[in-house]
Amino acid sequence: MRFSRALLPTLKEAPTDAHNVSTALLLRAGYVRRVGAGIYEYLPLGLKVLRRVESIVREEMDRAGALEILMPAILPKELFEETGRWERFGDTLFRMKDRKGGDYHLGPTHEEVVTDIARREIRSYRDLPKNLYQVQAKYRDEPRARGGLLRCREFVMKDAYSFDADETGARESYETMRVAYRRIFDRMGLNYRMVQADSGAMGGSTSAEFQVLADSGEDAIVACTSCEYAANVEVAETREAARAEGGSGKREKVLTPKVGSIEDVAKFLKLPKERFLKSIVVRGAEGPVLVVVRGDHEINEIAVAKLVGTQECELASEDEVKKATGAAVGFAGPVGFAGKILVDFDAAAVVDGVTGANETDHHLVGVTFGKDFEGQVVRVRKVGVGDACPKCSGTLAEYKGIEAGHIFILGTHYSAKMNASFLDRDGVQKTLVMGCYGIGVSRLVAATIEQHNDASGIVWPFSLAPYHVHLCTLGVDEAVMQAAQKLHDDLQAAGIEVLWDDRDERPGVKFKDADLVGCPLRVTLGGKSWAEGVAEVKARTEADPKKAEKVPVASLLDEILAWAKKQRAAH
RNA sequence: CGGGGCGUAGCGCAGCCUGGUAGCGCACCUGGUUCGGGACCAGGGGGCCGGAGGUUCGAAUCCUCUCGCCCCGACCA
Numbered sequence: 056m057r058f059s060r061a062l063l064p065t066l067k068e069a070p071t072d073a074h075n076v077s078t079a080l081l082l083r084a085g086y087v088r089r090v091g092a093g094i095y096e097y098l099p100l101g102l103k104v105l106r107r108v109e110s111i112v113r114e115e116m117d118r119a120g121a122l123e124i125l126m127p128a129i130l131p132k133e134l135f136e137e138t139g140r141w142e143r144f145g146d147t148l149f150r151m152k153d154r155k156g157g158d159y160h161l162g163p164t165h166e167e168v169v170t171d172i173a174r175r176e177i178r179s180y181r182d183l184p185k186n187l188y189q190v191q192a193k194y195r196d197e198p199r200a201r202g203g204l205l206r207c208r209e210f211v212m213k214d215a216y217s218f219d220a221d222e223t224g225a226r227e228s229y230e231t232m233r234v235a236y237r238r239i240f241d242r243m244g245l246n247y248r249m250v251q252a253d254s255g256a257m258g259g260s261t262s263a264e265f266q267v268l269a270d271s272g273e274d275a276i277v278a279c280t281s282c283e284y285a286a287n288v289e290v291a292e293t294r295e296a297a298r299a300e301g302g303s304g305k306r307e308k309v310l311t312p313k314v315g316s317i318e319d320v321a322k323f324l325k326l327p328k329e330r331f332l333k334s335i336v337v338r339g340a341e342g343p344v345l346v347v348v349r350g351d352h353e354i355n356e357i358a359v360a361k362l363v364g365t366q367e368c369e370l371a372s373e374d375e376v377k378k379a380t381g382a383a384v385g386f387a388g389p390v391g392f393a394g395k396i397l398v399d400f401d402a403a404a405v406v407d408g409v410t411g412a413n414e415t416d417h418h419l420v421g422v423t424f425g426k427d428f429e430g431q432v433v434r435v436r437k438v439g440v441g442d443a444c445p446k447c448s449g450t451l452a453e454y455k456g457i458e459a460g461h462i463f464i465l466g467t468h469y470s471a472k473m474n475a476s477f478l479d480r481d482g483v484q485k486t487l488v489m490g491c492y493g494i495g496v497s498r499l500v501a502a503t504i505e506q507h508n509d510a511s512g513i514v515w516p517f518s519l520a521p522y523h524v525h526l527c528t529l530g531v532d533e534a535v536m537q538a539a540q541k542l543h544d545d546l547q548a549a550g551i552e553v554l555w556d557d558r559d560e561r562p563g564v565k566f567k568d569a570d571l572v573g574c575p576l577r578v579t580l581g582g583k584s585w586a587e588g589v590a591e592v593k594a595r596t597e598a599d600p601k602k603a604e605k606v607p608v609a610s611l612l613d614e615i616l617a618w619a620k621k622q623r624a625a626h
Numbered sequence: 627c628g629g630g631g632c633g634u635a636g637c638g639c640a641g642c643c644u645g646g647u648a649g650c651g652c653a654c655c656u657g658g659u660u661c662g663g664g665a666c667c668a669g670g671g672g673g674c675c676g677g678a679g680g681u682u683c684g685a686a687u688c689c690u691c692u693c694g695c696c697c698c699g700a701c702c703a
Contacts, residue, residue, distance in 0.1 A: 067637080067664065068652070074697080144703080562661070
């Protein structure tokens with residue numbers, strides 16, 4: 056492609072509303088343009104990258120035996136009504152009416168639609184298993200679409216749905232997808248982690264997120280530095296601590312006037328925070344629950360919500376605390392607490408701890424689990440950097456991630472509600488067991504840039520680059536132009552895509568644009584080196600502008616082909 | 627939805643407080659000089675100042691309403 060004929064409007068300055076690296080670079084380098092909040096146009100280069108992601112995804116889904124279909128984006132409300140999501144999705148659903156007043160919406164995800172296909176078309180165990188997928192625009196009226204392409208109201212997603220005869224089959228389908236996803240993310244050259252995740256309110260049992268590591272990510276994850284273990288902090292585990300034994304000291308009540316917070320009490324009593332039993336009253340489905348963690352730990356709200364049977368973890372109000380403990384906020388403790396008590400493993404390991412006395416301005420010292428109080432010992436604290444890996448002897452580190460894929464087993468959550476069943480070998484009617492597997496295709500375009508960029512622009516991995524080679528000709532010398540044309544044609548014929556900057560621009564302009572656009576290899580033809588019979592070749596990953604390699608024009612084609620072959624092999 | 631901010635040329639901004647014929651830089655067009663990391667000179671085109679209503683002789687500027695966008699928070703199968 057000749058630059059002079061392309062639609063490649065690069066900008067020196069990015070629009071001010073681009074607040075993350077990927078959006079700013081996509082706008083500056085002429086890949087996308089914003090149309091509305093969370094709504095973008097893909098210009099030619101943007102579309103090319105999107106297609107690269109799509110085709111890797113398609114190849115691996117097909118390889119894994121999945122079947123591509125295309126479902127409608129406009130859906131009548133009846134399907135979502137069957138599962139209650141017409142209501143449950145609330146304002147996130149883009150709703151509309153047709154001319155007759157009928158209710159419709161744009162599809163935010165397609166479990167109902169695909170389950171509808173399955174219940175009509177799958178009747179026998181002989182039809183199983185099946186995995187159906189599509190690559191399609193999804194619509195969600197996010198309360199706040201932020202982060203440019205990372206979080207859009209219209210976005211491209213690959214969603215796949217597996218149907219199996221039983222749980223064992225579903226597990227196999229899930230495994231197949233796990234392997235396919237690994238291949239997909241590996242091929243895209245991304246630094247990512249497959250992490251254990253909260254399977255959400257939609258009734259999943261097993262699930263894993265594919266998190267692209269980037270400091271700008273919204274998700275916090277922990278990963279072991281020496282083994283494969285990785286988890287979203289929402290569900291992260293750490294090794295269980297040994298239970299406390301005995302406790303030497305006697306339990307004693309001490310006066311701690313007006314010092315409710317751990318920080319203050321620790322200072323007041325001159326004891327380390329690790330000796331404290333932080334006690335927090337939360338609203339449970341069946342009344343107040345006391346959550347006890349070690350003084351230097353934070354409670355994990357998602358874990359707590361699950362354990363106390365509520366949607367969200369809600370702290371008790373001052374009045375509720377008073378009622379439950381008989382003391383002001385800051386003086387709650389497990390000793391003598393009447394309701395349910397959840398004790399974190401590490402809190403249960405504290406010997407002779409300090410905790411609220413359930414009496415305003417008083418704390419208890421010498422408190423030990425088992426001796427002074429009981430409770431359900433579980434993991435209810437946030438796990439973070441430096442904690443012990445639950446799977447090996449290593450320690451955990453923290454990362455920020457961008458969720459780019461999520462796979463999980465759904466079970467019969469949708470199929471049961473929608474009556475999607477089949478006849479098994481014995482003629483017995485059974486409910487289909489489902490799994491679902493998403494990849495944020497358009498999000499991946501942005502996520503890749505979040506991870507692969509430098510001060511000058513985008514640094515595409517070979518497999519996702521819009522063009523493999525960015526050919527810059529300097530000057531308008533006829534011999535140079537002819538050599539460039541030939542190189543362009545030969546490379547294209549060999550399957551290497553070339554963006555040829557044939558504009559009558561100064562070298563600086565061309566180099567700046569080449570860096571911004573981010574193609575993996577830059578080849579410079581013409582100018583000073585032309586007289587020496589050489590071209591200059593520089594990988595985009597090489598930051599030093601002086602470090603271009605001189606290659607004789609005669610062997611240029613072979614050199615580039617060899618480079619491309621090596622790149623292909625790596626992805 | 628709560629709090630804050632911004633809408634002026636394709637992009638980045640000034641002008642608004644204190645009303646009086648709309649400006650700068652980049653980009654774009656013409657000509658010339660340049661030519662290895664976003665050149666220079668000269669000339670030029672491009673705006674219903676987000677929209678509606680009001681005040682006024684006169685509104686980008688003041689008032690009211692409205693729409694859009696951004697940030698923080700809530701939210702995110």
